Amino acid sequence: MKKTSKIIVLIIVLIIAVILAIGIYSYLNRSSGSEMIGFPRVPCDIDWNGNCDERDFIMANQSSGKCLGDRYYERFADINRDDCVTEEEVQKLFPERFK
Numbered sequence: 001m002k003k004t005s006k007i008i009v010l011i012i013v014l015i016i017a018v019i020l021a022i023g024i025y026s027y028l029n030r031s032s033g034s035e036m037i038g039f040p041r042v043p044c045d046i047d048w049n050g051n052c053d054e055r056d057f058i059m060a061n062q063s064s065g066k067c068l069g070d071r072y073y074e075r076f077a078d079i080n081r082d083d084c085v086t087e088e089e090v091q092k093l094f095p096e097r098f099k
């Protein structure tokens with residue numbers, strides 16, 4: 001009986017250790033992730049491939065008039081983060097396309 005309870009305690013300690021390890025791992029991953037967010041990105045680079053091209057413009061244009069949850073909503077085209085992309089925001093991102 002005593003041996004069984006020792007095994008149970010050991011299993012509980014192991015579970016706690018695993019949970020702690022996962023917690024530390026995700027914490028470390030999160031800090032490296034925030035470093036990536038700090039990486040300078042051009043606002044009009046909607047797809048995050050490092051440059052602003054036709055694809056970014058198409059993506060931004062598709063998301064115009066769309067809100068969070070809508071099919072083509074792009075949060076990177078939503079400059080003021082009000083969960084909706086407006087025509088004005090697309091124009092701000094790609095001013096040279098609206099001249």
Ligand SMILES: [Ca+2]
Binds near residue numbers: 045046048049050056
């Ligand atoms: Ca791009």
Ligand SMILES: [Ca+2]
Binds near residue numbers: 079080081082085
């Ligand atoms: Ca907006």
